[in-house]
Amino acid sequence: MSANQLAVTIDDISEANAPAIYVKDGLKPFLQAVKEEVSSQVPDLTTAKGRARIASLAKKVSDSKVAVEKPGRDYLRRLKEMPKVVEVELKEFVDAMNALRDETRKPLTDWEAAEQARKDKHVDEIQSIKDMTVFEATPAAAHVAQLIADLEAVEINDAWEEFLPEAAQVKDETLARLRALLAERTKYEAEQAELVRLRAEAEAQALRDRDAEIARVAAEQARLQAEQQAQAERDAAARREQELLDQAAATQRAAAQAALDAEAAAERQRLQLELQAEQARTAAAQAEASRVAAEQRAEQDRLAAIRRQEEAVEQARLDEVARANAAADEILRQQQERQADVAHKSKILGEAKQALIGMNISEELAKAIVLKIARGEVPHITIQF
Numbered sequence: 001m002s003a004n005q006l007a008v009t010i011d012d013i014s015e016a017n018a019p020a021i022y023v024k025d026g027l028k029p030f031l032q033a034v035k036e037e038v039s040s041q042v043p044d045l046t047t048a049k050g051r052a053r054i055a056s057l058a059k060k061v062s063d064s065k066v067a068v069e070k071p072g073r074d075y076l077r078r079l080k081e082m083p084k085v086v087e088v089e090l091k092e093f094v095d096a097m098n099a100l101r102d103e104t105r106k107p108l109t110d111w112e113a114a115e116q117a118r119k120d121k122h123v124d125e126i127q128s129i130k131d132m133t134v135f136e137a138t139p140a141a142a143h144v145a146q147l148i149a150d151l152e153a154v155e156i157n158d159a160w161e162e163f164l165p166e167a168a169q170v171k172d173e174t175l176a177r178l179r180a181l182l183a184e185r186t187k188y189e190a191e192q193a194e195l196v197r198l199r200a201e202a203e204a205q206a207l208r209d210r211d212a213e214i215a216r217v218a219a220e221q222a223r224l225q226a227e228q229q230a231q232a233e234r235d236a237a238a239r240r241e242q243e244l245l246d247q248a249a250a251t252q253r254a255a256a257q258a259a260l261d262a263e264a265a266a267e268r269q270r271l272q273l274e275l276q277a278e279q280a281r282t283a284a285a286q287a288e289a290s291r292v293a294a295e296q297r298a299e300q301d302r303l304a305a306i307r308r309q310e311e312a313v314e315q316a317r318l319d320e321v322a323r324a325n326a327a328a329d330e331i332l333r334q335q336q337e338r339q340a341d342v343a344h345k346s347k348i349l350g351e352a353k354q355a356l357i358g359m360n361i362s363e364e365l366a367k368a369i370v371l372k373i374a375r376g377e378v379p380h381i382t383i384q385f
Contacts, residue, residue, distance in 0.1 A: 010034075010067045018075035027068060034064050122163040129154070129170050133177045141185040141312065145319055148178045152323050186316055193305040204298035208291035215284040222280035233269045348385050349374060 010030055013021060021027070038057050044050035102109075132147050139147075151174060160167045349370050356366035372378050 010064050013068060013071045015071065015074065015078075018071055022072050022075055027072075030064070030068055034061055118161075119163075122160060122167070126163065126167055126170050129167070129174050132174055133181070139181075139185065141182055141189050141316075144178055144182040144185055145316065148175065148182060148323070149319065151175055151178065152326060182316065186312060189312070190309045193309055197302045197305045200301045201298045204295055208295065211288075211290045215286075215288070218283050219280045222276050225276070229269065229273065233266065345374075345385050348383060352383060 010033070038061060041053065041057065043053035043057075045054070129151065132151060151171060154171060156164060156168045156171055158164065352370045352373075353363070353366045356369060357363055361369070369378075370383070373381050374383050376382070
């Protein structure tokens, strides 16, 4: 039994000393004390006083039980309610500390978000340069040339910050791929123009051959028809002549008249044949005119294709000259900026050195001090350029 428990009796148990009493084996001393008090007395059951004493001892045991149990039950109820109070208090404390943590870190969080947004912007712009070589379908040479011009207009300067080397490399690589694609597409389109010209010439030649064949067939048919008609007329004339000879004896006038009729018919037939021959010549002339017109159209298409090809080549050459001039200007500008920066830094370093010399420091030592500061080898001291 602890010192506190030795000083406490059952009647002294209260809410104040409950935490020290209601612990493991904490109630055994009280149980032992009650046992000892009860067992130390042996009342006589044969007397009314003895029996009353036993009843009194039993009641005291019961009262002692209640005296110990009631504060214990009250203490136990408080213990059961305590986790809820602790949980509420802890939640309020944790929520307040989380809010304080977030508020304390907010400047850094905002800076990190802005920094990430800045980096994402540069990454997206670099990706957009890379995407200039991605096409859903094979592009035309003019479209590739426009992409090259657009990309060449993109400035690679200090605005790219730490992404400047990557942006410059991606731009150069993308330009190289686009220029290779431009050369490929220009060559392909020139070849396609040449194929169009060759097809036009082939179609014109086929048209000329067809028209010539039509004219030849028409002329041949007209000649055969004229020969057949002439032969038929000759056969008819021979028959008529034989009939006239047979009838000559009957009447000279009839024969003479028949001869005149035959001559008139022959003349009409001759005129008809000459008309057909003239029509055949006219058809042949028209066919020749169609052939010449087709040749002229083919030649015009060929010259137009050559002219378009020459214009495309000349435009590509002018674009390349413009790009080279722009690149040369950019190199010159960067060189001038570097020279100006070197001159500016040399001036600042010289002024710093002179200031140190003015403090009775040797020129060699002053120069060494300034160079160390400029290279960042002296902690907490910098030179503002």
